[in-house]
Amino acid sequence: HHVIREVEGDFIQWKIGVFDFLGEDDSAIAIVASQRGGVVSIDLETPRLKLFGGDGWEAPELIEIGGKAVEGTYYSTYFSAENDAAEVRAFVKKFSARWTNETPEAVSALGYDAVYLIAAAMTNAGTTAGPKLRDAIAATKNFPGVTGQTTIDEKRNSAKAAVMLTVKNGRSLFFESVTP
Numbered sequence: 001h002h003v004i005r006e007v008e009g010d011f012i013q014w015k016i017g018v019f020d021f022l023g024e025d026d027s028a029i030a031i032v033a034s035q036r037g038g039v040v041s042i043d044l045e046t047p048r049l050k051l052f053g054g055d056g057w058e059a060p061e062l063i064e065i066g067g068k069a070v071e072g073t074y075y076s077t078y079f080s081a082e083n084d085a086a087e088v089r090a091f092v093k094k095f096s097a098r099w100t101n102e103t104p105e106a107v108s109a110l111g112y113d114a115v116y117l118i119a120a121a122m123t124n125a126g127t128t129a130g131p132k133l134r135d136a137i138a139a140t141k142n143f144p145g146v147t148g149q150t151t152i153d154e155k156r157n158s159a160k161a162a163v164m165l166t167v168k169n170g171r172s173l174f175f176e177s178v179t180p
Helices: 011-021 037-043 061-070 086-098 106-125 130-138
Strands: 002-005 028-032 049-053 074-077 143-145 148-152 162-168 171-178
Touching (some): 061 171, 074 171, 106 130
Parallel strands (some): 002 028, 028 049
Antiparallel strands (some): 143 148
């Protein structure tokens, strides 16, 4: 198997380059960024090429544009409303009640977690003063959110599980959570 990353520019040329690179019995995995995944999938539809995307694929345009060509693809994001975790179920219920039965996507869940993480940091710091609040945020370990547990590492990056979704029957469905 080969892993080929998306290049900017002409997708037709990219397609030709992919298949020139592959041998007769090879298969490939294409990692495609952004909502353009649907367009790339149509251009590259073949059983020999498996497509994986990132959180930009979460938009409904992926399936609207990609149609059957994106069936069986996978993408990573931060949240799935179909996750059966108790905290996710509770969040989805509250969100849907507030927003007239709308289903939350990753951006909504991340915003929700961010507000509660900062509130917890303010409580732990005992203040909203810059340096103390900054240090309290940096000290976050295993914060329980609807997007999973969040830990801030020594470089102040958020370490957390990724949520994998797959496209089946024209819908994005929860597949699994993957912890780094």
